[in-house]
Amino acid sequence: MDGTVDELTSAYDELIAATAGVLEARAASGGQKTAEIDAALVAFRERWETFQAVCDRAEDMVERARHRIGSELLVDEATGAASPAPASGVPPINASRLEQTSKAVRWLVLEVQRGAGSATPSAAAPAPATPPAAAATPSSSSVAPSDARFPEGPAR
Known part of the structure; x- marks a missing residue:
């Protein structure tokens, strides 16, 4: 996870540097289109694509961890191996x-x-x-049963 955070930080820093490069090239050219601005824009686009790819990988890692933790909690709940009181204040999965x-x-x-x-x-x-x-519900409508945690009932 630390490697992913470091990679994300590095990609972000490079994106910010490329953004600054575009702004500096534009300011130096007086608003005229120059080869320096074109090169800075190409570098910016490359850094932007790299940043997006790194963000996607980080999001995938978080999603895999979320699924793994959810699966472990479900197994613990089903087998009775779950701790009696959740540390984070989140109610256990029933x-x-x-x-x-x-x-x-x-x-x-x-x-x-x-x-x-x-x-x-x-x-x-x-x-x-x-x-x-x-x-178990007295209504024969096709809406989902209400959750006991939410007294207002199902959305209609």
Whole structure:
């Protein structure tokens, strides 16, 4: 991770230096188009593309770490190996709630597909007669069940 941060810092510093080079070349030329401005703009573009590539790699690294941490937390919760009190103040993942929500989302996707013109859902994922999460709610509407953490209920 430190290498990624160092690479990002270096690319940023080079981009700022290239930006300053363009501004200095423009000021020195009195606003006229010169070979120095063209060279400075080419250098700026190269540094900009390098900076974008480094940012993309850093974003990918963060995303991989987020997925790995999420997977580890889910496994810990499912196996009971999770610590009893989270250190960051974030509530622990409830594996059964996650599974229930996942099933409800799959059910809603199938309902949307049916409503969007798909005559039947794929044979690999048949729709249940009643959605697992909706079976516990008194309403028979096709909106997702409300989350107990949010008293206002589902968005409509």
